[in-house]
Amino acid sequence: DGILRTARTLAIGRGYIAAGGGIDRLSFAPADWPALVTSGALVETRISMTDAAAALAGATVPVPPGEGDFLHLWTGLIDPPAVGQNLLGQQAFTSAVGSLGPGETVLVLISSGAFSHRGTDWKRSGAFERVTVVQGDTRLHPDAGGYSMVKRLAIAGAPEVKEISLFRLPPEIDPLEPFRVEVRATRPAPAGEVAASVGADYRLPDAYRLAPVAEPEALWREIWAEKRVETGIVVAMLAVLTLILFAQEWITRRPKLWLLSRAGFLATTLFVLGWGLNGQLSVVQVIAFVHSLLTGFRWETFLIEPVIFLLWSFTALGMLFWGRGVYCGWLCPFGALQELLNLAARRLGVKQLAVPQALHERLWVIKYTLFVGLLALSFYSMRDALVMAEAEPFKTAISLRMWRAWPFVLYVIVLLGAGLFIERFYCRYLCPLGAGIAIPAKLKVFDWLKRRPQCGRECRLCETKCTVGAIDPLGRINANECVLCLRCQVVMNDPGICPVLKRRARGAEGVPA
Ligand code: SF4
Ligand code: SF4
Structure with missing residues (x-):
């Protein structure tokens, strides 16, 4: 939806x-011939032999008067399936409307009687000059290129007819405005030509129109009004996260509180935001945003998904203040899934693999290359870029909750499996979205993550504990990689873990270091 x-x-x-x-091209309900005529889907007109004889009086070959039909005509647009599919059957209807260009419609003329609405001149001239479609100042004869003949009607209750023609109408004829279909019969006369016209006024009935959107x-x-509850939940989550970020120093001095609030928040992100509200951002949205900036930005396009809009707004603001970690560290459901699984694995004693720093830094290239490659590809072919964006496991793991073809599921399992041994393996090396939002990291205003002068020189504990390996051997935090999990802050504030604090404590107690 x-x-x-x-x-x-x-x-x-x-x-x-x-x-x-516009025309309702989706709704269908079975209908018979009388129902279509009664609804105005087909308008009907006729001229008897007697009337035609009078109109064509003086013709070299006169029309004999009589009670029969000179021309009995039904016409209308067949574009609504409720008309066309009932009239022609599904196959003929699909082939009639399947190749229409933008703004084109299909007019049907069905007739019986002595006179042919088609004639044969069109084979030579390329236009059906007996038929004229009139709308305002526009008068046109259907051309032969847009004509197809139908042998029989599929609808129940149809009268015996002689000719059924489909004419493709160009966009100059507005199907939502009334128009007139005229059929003109001419006969040579000693003084030139005599003519008789029969016309039917048509207006697409309201039943076959979409309600104005x-x-x-x-x-x-x-x-937004419909999704009040969802937006309320997201706003509450963002408010709690803001509190956590502002109170980070106070929280990180209490390791248990930090662990509890972090695990609780990540679980909410995964179960409520991700699997519940489908609030997973994607690199596809970044690409769509870049394209919209180049082709005409419209707020409405983005406002249409409130949860995603709120997440992006908060992420953009958070990136300016604290960097990409606001999203990656706290609000990304797939990031949360990886971290929670890794937490469980470590609790179960799964040994963590330490990737050598040189290799670790070289592997970062993959995600940045993926991001730039996707963006570049989108300018060549958006379709190919969307296919390549399947490198993101979000659709499978979060949006579709693993209900997908096995290769996609296997891909997610491999990524999550790797994440059991290397925490947030996908975030570290592969995520194009993480790479995309890491690029402006240097613009961030606040730098609230503390370091000690001894970090990297005397102690490298934080480096080994960092969720994504964002701390280099010199103890510096790489803002592009940091996901703002605050773990290093807990370590450096914990007098039972941080060697510098331990030493200070021993010094205060007079114990030699
Ligand atoms: S790096 Fe990607 S998967 Fe990881 S938290 Fe960020 S957006 Fe989510
Ligand atoms: S441990 Fe520290 S440096 Fe590493 S991701 Fe968390 S906050 Fe950033």
Whole structure:
């Protein structure tokens, strides 16, 4: 539903479809011939032999008067399946409307009687000059290129007819406005030509129109109102996270509180935000954002998904203040899944692998290359970029909750399996989204993560404990890699762990260091 709504909003925004409703090309309900005629889907007109004889009086070959039909005509647009599919059957209907270009529609003319609405001149001239479609100042004869003949009607209750023609109408004929279909019969006369016309006024009945869609702005407002509960939950989570970040010094001096709040928050991120509300950001949104900046930014396009919009807004603001860790460390459901699984693995005694620093830093290149490659590819082919974005396991693990074809599931299992031995393996080396939001890390305003002068020189404990290996052997924190988990702050504030604090304590007690 969300995807369809987004697509519709984008289509309206780009002018592919009218904002004021359109032909209902989706609804279908079985109907018979009398129902279509009664509903106005087919309009009917006729001229008897007697009337035609009068109109064509003086013709070299006169029309004999009589009670029969000179022309009995039914016409209308077949684009709504409720009309076309009932009239022609599914296969013929699909082939009639399947190749329509933007703004094109299909008009059917069904007739019986002595006169042919098609004639044969069109084979020579390339246009059906007997038929004219009139709308305002526009008058056109259907051309032969857009014509197809139908042999029989599939609908129940249809009368015996002689000719069935489908004509593709160009966008100049607005299907939502009334138009007239005229059929003109001419006969040579000694003084030139005599003619008789029969016309049917057509207007697409309301039953086959979409209700006018709300303006995109109204649409997003409506969605936000609908998703009040979801947005409330996300806002509450963001408020709690803001509190944690502002109170980080106080929290990190209490290791148990830190562990409890971190594990609790990550579990909420995974179960509520991820699996519950589908609040997983993706590199695809970064690409869409870049493209929208280049092709015309519209707030409505992004406001249409409230949870994602809130997450991106907070992430953007958080990146400016604290760096990408605001999202990666706390709000990414897949990041949370990896960290919680690794926490469980370590509790179960799974030995962690230490990646040598030189290799560790070289492996970072993969995620940045993936990000740049995806962005570059999107300018060449958005479709290929979307396929390549499957490098992200989010869709499988979070959006589809592992209900997917086995190769995708296997890929996620391999990543999570690697994460049991190397914490946040995917975040460290592969995540293009993490790479994308790490790039502006140097812009961050606050640097609240503390270091001691002894870090890296006398002690490298934080380096070994860091969730993603963001601390280098000199004890410096790499802002591009740090996920703001605060673990190093807990270590450096814990007098039972940090060697510098231990030494100070021993000094205070007069114990020789
Ligand atoms: S690096 Fe990627 S997977 Fe890891 S937390 Fe950040 S966005 Fe999520
Ligand atoms: S341990 Fe420290 S440096 Fe490493 S990710 Fe957490 S906050 Fe950042």
